[in-house]
Amino acid sequence: MxxxxxxxxxxxxxxxxxxxxxxxDQLYLIARNESKLQEFSQDLGACVVGSSCFNFIETEQAQSEIVKAQQSLGQIDxxxxxxxxLPTQAQTETELEAMLQTFSVNLVSVIALLNPLHLLLQAQASPAKIAVITSVAGDRGRPRNFTYGAAKGGLGLYLEGLRSKYICSGIELYNIKLGPTDTPMTVDHEKNGTFITADKAAALINKGLKGRNYTLYVPGFWRWIMLAVKLMPEWLFQRLKFLSAP
Ligand SMILES: NC(=O)c1ccc[n+]([C@@H]2O[C@H](COP(=O)([O-])OP(=O)(O)OC[C@H]3O[C@@H](n4cnc5c(N)ncnc54)[C@H](OP(=O)(O)O)[C@@H]3O)[C@@H](O)[C@H]2O)c1
Incomplete structure (x- = not known):
C-alpha cells in the first residue's frame, strides 16, 4: 500500500x-522538524519514497505539500x-498566542491539508482511507483541557460531515479518538492506569483501520466510558470531581 x-x-x-x-508499504512522510524527520526516514530505510517538512500552521503551503506527496507516491491508499x-489549559486562557496555536495546529492546519487531500482522492480511481487522530478530550468540555478539547471536538464534527459527503464512495474517513498515551505530549502528566504506550496506540489504530468502525476509540474501552460521560447530565458531571476537576 x-x-x-x-x-x-x-x-x-x-x-x-x-x-x-x-x-x-511505501511511505511518504510530512513533518515540521527537518532533522528529526531525516533521522527517522533513514532509520526506516528504502520504504520511505519521499518526505517533506513545513510548519503546518503555514496553511498556504498545505495544497502544494499534498500534491507533492501524491506525485511521489503515484497514488495514495x-x-x-x-x-x-497540547498547551496547559491555563496557558490557553491567559496567553492569546497559546489559544490561537491550539486551534491552528489541532483544527485549522488539519482541515487545510484535508481539503486538497480529499478532492485529490476523489479524482483518484482507486479507493483510499483517511484516518485523523483526535482525542477523547473532544467528547466533553472538561476544566482540565477544554480549549484543546474544543479544537479536537470541532475537528471530529468536520470529519463526520466529510464522511457523510463521501458515503458509498471510495473514500473512508476515520476519527481516531485516542485516550491518554505516554508520549512527549504527556511527559508532564501524572500517569494513571488508563495510559497506554505509543506502540500499543499505533497497533490498535492499524488494526482498527481494517474495519468499518469509523469512530474508533483507542483503546476500545473509551467508547463505553465516553458514552456514559456524554450521557451524564451537566449538573451531575460538574459534581463528580474526578471528571470535572481542573
Ligand atoms: N498523547 C496523548 O495522550 C494523546 C491523547 C489523545 C490524542 N492525542 C493526539 O495524538 C496525536 C499524536 O500525538 P503524540 O502523543 O504522538 O504527540 P507527540 O509525540 O508530542 O507529537 C506531536 C507532533 O505534533 C507535531 N506538531 C506540533 N505542532 C506542529 C506544527 N505547527 N506543524 C507541524 N507539526 C506540528 C510535532 O512536531 P515536532 O516533532 O516538530 O515537534 C510532533 O511531531 C496528536 O494529534 C495528539 O493531539 C494524544
Missing amino acids: KVLIIGATSAVAKQFARLRAEQG LVLFAHGL
Missing part, C-alpha cells in the same frame, strides 16, 4: 510508520494525520 503520514515525527506516528514498513499540540 502507499501510505502518507502527516505529523510523522509524533511518537504515535513513528510507531505506526514502523508497523506499515514491516507490512511492506491510506493517510494518517498525527500532529497535535
Whole structure:
C-alpha cells in the first residue's frame, strides 16, 4: 500500500510508520522538524519514497505539500494525520498566542491539508482511507483541557460531515479518538492506569483501520466510558470531581 503520514515525527506516528514498513508499504512522510524527520526516514530505510517538512500552521503551503506527496507516491491508499499540540489549559486562557496555536495546529492546519487531500482522492480511481487522530478530550468540555478539547471536538464534527459527503464512495474517513498515551505530549502528566504506550496506540489504530468502525476509540474501552460521560447530565458531571476537576 502507499501510505502518507502527516505529523510523522509524533511518537504515535513513528510507531505506526514502523508497523506499515514491516507490512511492506511505501511511505511518504510530512513533518515540521527537518532533522528529526531525516533521522527517522533513514532509520526506516528504502520504504520511505519521499518526505517533506513545513510548519503546518503555514496553511498556504498545505495544497502544494499534498500534491507533492501524491506525485511521489503515484497514488495514495491510506493517510494518517498525527500532529497535535497540547498547551496547559491555563496557558490557553491567559496567553492569546497559546489559544490561537491550539486551534491552528489541532483544527485549522488539519482541515487545510484535508481539503486538497480529499478532492485529490476523489479524482483518484482507486479507493483510499483517511484516518485523523483526535482525542477523547473532544467528547466533553472538561476544566482540565477544554480549549484543546474544543479544537479536537470541532475537528471530529468536520470529519463526520466529510464522511457523510463521501458515503458509498471510495473514500473512508476515520476519527481516531485516542485516550491518554505516554508520549512527549504527556511527559508532564501524572500517569494513571488508563495510559497506554505509543506502540500499543499505533497497533490498535492499524488494526482498527481494517474495519468499518469509523469512530474508533483507542483503546476500545473509551467508547463505553465516553458514552456514559456524554450521557451524564451537566449538573451531575460538574459534581463528580474526578471528571470535572481542573
Ligand atoms: N498523547 C496523548 O495522550 C494523546 C491523547 C489523545 C490524542 N492525542 C493526539 O495524538 C496525536 C499524536 O500525538 P503524540 O502523543 O504522538 O504527540 P507527540 O509525540 O508530542 O507529537 C506531536 C507532533 O505534533 C507535531 N506538531 C506540533 N505542532 C506542529 C506544527 N505547527 N506543524 C507541524 N507539526 C506540528 C510535532 O512536531 P515536532 O516533532 O516538530 O515537534 C510532533 O511531531 C496528536 O494529534 C495528539 O493531539 C494524544
